[in-house]
Amino acid sequence: MTLSVSGLSAMRSGQTILCPTSLAISPGDRIGLVGASGSGKSTLGHVLVDALRAQSHTVAHVPQSPDEALDPLRSMAFHWREAEQALGLQPGAADQKALFSSLKIEGGDLRKRPWAWSRGMQQRFVIAMALMGVPDLIVLDEPTSALDPVIAAATMGLLDRHLRGSKTAMMLITHDLGLVARRVSQLMVMHEGQIVEHASTKDILERPQSEPSKVLAAHRNWFALPC
Amino acid sequence: MLKVDHVSVKRGASVALKGISLSLDPGKTLAVVGESGAGKSTLIAAILGLLKPSHGSITWAGAPVRSCRPALVMQEPRSAFNPALSLRHSVFETVTAGKLKVQDDRLERLCRGLELYPGLLDRRPSAVSIGQAQRVGILRALIAAPPFVLFDEPLSALDAVTQKHTAKLIADLQDEEGFAALIVTHDLGYAVAHADEIAVLKSGRIDEISTPQVFMASPKSEYCRTLRDAAVALGALEPPV
Structure with a gap:
């Protein structure tokens, strides 16, 4: 079933940070959401998750900062149980051992509170919670920003395997064009609270039409360019 | 200059840093990379004097580092x-x-x-x-x-365009003012492009310190090669020529 939302918008301090936006996401879609810092990517992610949950769709959300997903006063075991309950799973039904092993966090002590885990481990724990069920959509906001390249590659590999052949759609919010180039088939480019271009990843990276897309595509490997 | 001399740091029962030695001259940039939990943030805390080494010493021009009023860019921007x-x-x-x-x-x-x-x-x-x-x-x-700045993942939440402009500002100011920069990052593209040296931490030890050119072309350790190849696979680095 296609996930459809229309008229999503958001304001902050009297300013519009997300202009009215409509989206349709088909099962199995792999969509990347890119744009400049402050363009409204994370805001769209949050608003989209809320709107779809209000329509009774199941949505897993990995926010940009693990702090947004984890209560500092609750143990990691509490968060895991809470996620199982939210998905209607029996306690212990999710294959925690396999997920933790794939994400290389099997050494984490679930009795501890979030701050006793490193930031990278917290981020992977939140990803593990997102992968315990079969939601309609997974929204991943900068899922590898706190991970070293080896762990990041393993994490994205796990995501690829988990979603292969699945009807679960994925939205990957990131500023890392190298990451989306290999993992999503469609790209949406945001600029000042609006989606200014939505096309195949290949088209946007090779033949961007809008000015923000051209700027982003031109800076894909900025570190190789003279400052 | 910064001098970290055979420093070990204990955190609870475990040893987070094991005999770390490195130095950093004014105007130079040292990138510290490595896996999560390798001890990168512990190294920053030890340099700032927030954690006391169980062995070894850390100095700036022969005095405690705090005397030079180092600045820190923290990893978690909002908090x-x-x-x-x-x-x-x-x-x-x-x-x-x-x-x-x-x-x-x-x-x-x-x-x-x-x-x-x-x-x-x-x-x-x-x-x-x-x-x-x-x-x-x-x-x-x-x-x-400041004469010495520690950056903990300074570009992690920025888009490519803003990353480039921010990196340019840091580089320009460093050229003009000559501050020493220690940058902890997972972004090997940034480390290779902007650092004078790259220190790879693994399990609390320095696995290898090399120039970006050596890191890309012929790293000595197996772990450095794994790190480089993973960054290439992720699209964060261009394949070595």
Whole structure:
């Protein structure tokens, strides 16, 4: 079933940070959401998750900062149980051992509170919670920003395997064009609270039409360019 | 200059850093990379004097590092600021407390280079994006022209264009003012492009210190090769020629 939302918008301090936006996401879609810092990517992610949950769709959300997903006063075991309950799973039904092993966090002590885990481990724990069920959509906001390249590659590999052949759609919010180039088939480019271009990843990276897309595509490997 | 001499640090029962030695001259940039939990953040805490080494010493020009008033750009942008105060208040809190001098056009130049409109500083941390908070964190660190700056993942929340402009500002200021920069990052593209040396940490030890050219072309250790190849696979680095 296609996930459809229309008229999503958001304001902050009297300013519009997300202009009215409509989206349709088909099962199995792999969509990347890119744009400049402050363009409204994370805001769209949050608003989209809320709107779809209000329509009774199941949505897993990995926010940009693990702090947004984890209560500092609750143990990691509490968060895991809470996620199982939210998905209607029996306690212990999710294959925690396999997920933790794939994400290389099997050494984490679930009795501890979030701050006793490193930031990278917290981020992977939140990803593990997102992968315990079969939601309609997974929204991943900068899922590898706190991970070293080896762990990041393993994490994205796990995501690829988990979603292969699945009807679960994925939205990957990131500023890392190298990451989306290999993992999503469609790209949406945001600029000042609006989606200014939505096309195949290949088209946007090779033949961007809008000015923000051209700027982003031109800076894909900025570190190789003279400052 | 910074001198870290055979430093070990214990955290609880475990040893987080094991015999670390490195040095960093004014005007130079050292990137510290490695896996999560390797001890990168512990190294920063030890350099700042927040954790006491169980063995070894850390000095700046022969004195405790704190004597040079090092600046820190923290990893978690929003929680690096007091949530109840405006960003402007937090930026100038250390300047006021330390009775530090700030050049007249410093704030304007930093705001321009970091692409922050001045009015944004009057907001609280929760009212700006994580990327904007990260750039204000860089502004706060550089406002009083410190001689030594520690950057913990300074570009992680920024888009490619803003990353480039921010990296250019840091490089320009470093050329002009000669501060030493220690950058902890997972972004090997940034480390290879901008650092004079790259130190790879693994399990609390330095696995290898090399120039970016050697790191890319012929790293000695197996782990460095794994790290480089993973970054290439992720699209963060161009394949070595």
